[in-house]
Each structure stands twice: as structure tokens, then as C-alpha cells.
């Protein structure tokens with residue numbers, strides 16, 4: 537297939553313009569993930585993602601992973617967006633424990649949280665049963681989209697769904713105890729975990745901090761209920777799915793505030809009769825405009841959610 541650049545040059549020639557000399561092709565920015573585990577609590581590390589949208593510079597390293605010391609190795613919560621990322625994780629984590637990763641947990645079935653599984657496929661990979669089914673169902677479609685967004689970063693990546701179903705309740709993984717909470721709202725199945733030893737709450741994408749929440753599979757009312765459950769735990773520290781480590785619960789409050797504002801804004805807009813483009817043009821309050829990946833995530837949320845809100849709010853034609 538001719539490259540986009542060749543097509544553009546051809547189009548320029550067809551218009552009688554002199555094709556400009558080809559712009560230098562930037563060497564695909566290194567294609568190497570620099571993953572640095574940050575110690576956050578005794579025996580607990582975090583790999584912190586950038587707060588942007590997927591692009592060919594960040595290689596999809598937008599997600600937070602938690603790493604906890606287990607008895608025979610490290611327990612990894614969420615495995616990143618690609619095989620290459622999983623390999624980088626495996627190499628980096630051997631510096632913490634030579635035995636490497638002993639078990640993986642996927643909080644939900646979004647590709648940035650489970651596409652590194654391939655590298656750990658011979659180990660237990662735990663998730664809620666509904667996450668397992670959803671990863672099987674949507675994995676290939678997600679892969680197509682991720683290859684489109686990230687190009688060469690994805691080379692060799694195959695979606696590998698989790699291999700062990702969790703029901704919730706107290707679970708011991710590689711000798712470490714977790715309270716596991718089967719919730720939903722960000723997707724159809726969202727697992728939150730409390731590390732019993734430190735009290736750390738690992739929310740998956742039920743909580744974001746200083747990065748706009750994503751809503752392609754969201755049920756906003758269910759998500760708010762899940763946040764109420766998580767707030768009720770009074771955890772001393774929270775590791776959100778995206779954004780910095782949180783020692784005050786700000787991620788739970790901010791996610792709730794954003795979802796409430798989003799829902800109210802979409803309902804008001806539908807009642808006022810705005811069309812989708814007009815809704816996308818609405819100014820964001822400063823506190824939400826300042827989040828990473830804005831206004832793109834707001835635009836995506838309008839595209840996902842506004843048609844449904846319009847149907848719910850507008851009087852029926854018949």
C-alpha cells in the first residue's frame with residue numbers, strides 16, 4: 537500500500553504543484569518503555585502511567601500497575617497495553633525480586649490493563665469471571681484498535697484473557713491476602729482489591745486522579761454506587777487506575793465529581809436541545825479541563841453517552 541506521504545506527494549503532483557522534498561521520517565521514537573517501579577508502601581510498588589491518551593510516543597503506557605511482594609515472587613495487578621510492555625515489566629521487576637512475577641490480576645478487560653498478559657501466560661492470571669468472558673469476547677476488536685492507535689509498539693501482541701476466575705471475598709494470592717470486591721460501572725465487571733497487610737485500595741479504573749475518566753463501557757449510576765462502596769472502606773491509600781498515587785482519597789472524590797458533572801451536563805444539553813457538536817464545544821470547568829487527556833475524553837464521552845441521554849430526556853415522537 538502506498539504510504540500516506542506518497543499519496544500526498546502524488547496529490548500535489550496532480551495539482552500541478554511541485555512535490556516538496558520528503559520530510560525526514562522521524563525514527564519511531566525508540567519503541568522502548570522506560571518503566572520505573574516507585575516504592576509506595578512496604579512491599580508495594582507502582583508503575584505510573586502518563587495521563588495522556590494512547591499515542592505513538594507513549595506506546596500506550598498510560599496505565600498504572602501495582603506490584604506487591606508475594607511469597608514466591610511478585611504479584612502484578614494489571615499488565616499493560618502490549619507484549620512489549622509486558623516484556624519490559626518482566627525485565628524491570630526482576631530487579632525487585634529475581635524470581636520475577638508469580639501471579640497476575642486483571643482489574644477489568646480494557647486492553648491497557650491486560651494486553652501484557654501474553655508474557656505471563658504460564659502463571660495464574662486472575663480476574664472476575666465476567667472480565668474473563670469480556671476479554672474473550674472483545675479482545676480481538678480491542679487489538680485491532682490498539683494496532684491502529686499504537687502501530688509498531690503492538691507488534692507481536694495477542695490478547696491473552698485471564699485464566700482463573702475470582703468470585704470476590706478474601707483471597708490469598710501467592711501467600712498475600714486480599715479482600716476482593718466485585719463491582720461494575722466503569723465496565724460490566726470491575727475488580728477492586730484491598731491489600732490486607734497495608735490497607736492499600738487498588739481500584740482499577742473505578743478511580744482516576746488528574747486524568748479524565750474514560751466511559752466507553754460505562755454505566756454512570758453503577759459507577760457512582762461502586763464509588764460509594766469504595767469510599768465506605770476508608771482506605772489509608774488508594775492506587776487509582778490512572779494518575780498519581782493517592783494518600784487522601786482525592787481520586788474517589790474527583791472521579792465522583794467528574795461523573796456527576798458529566799451526567800448533569802449531558803442531561804441539561806439534551807433538555808436545551810443542543811446537538812452533539814454543540815455539546816462537545818461546551819467549555820469545561822477549570823477543575824476538569826486541567827485533567828490529562830482533556831478535552832479528548834470529554835468528546836469521547838459525549839459521543840458514547842449523549843445519544844442515550846437524548847433518548848431518555850426527549851419526549852417520544854409517537
Ligand SMILES: [Zn+2]
Pocket residue numbers: 644646722741750
Ligand atoms: Zn478501563
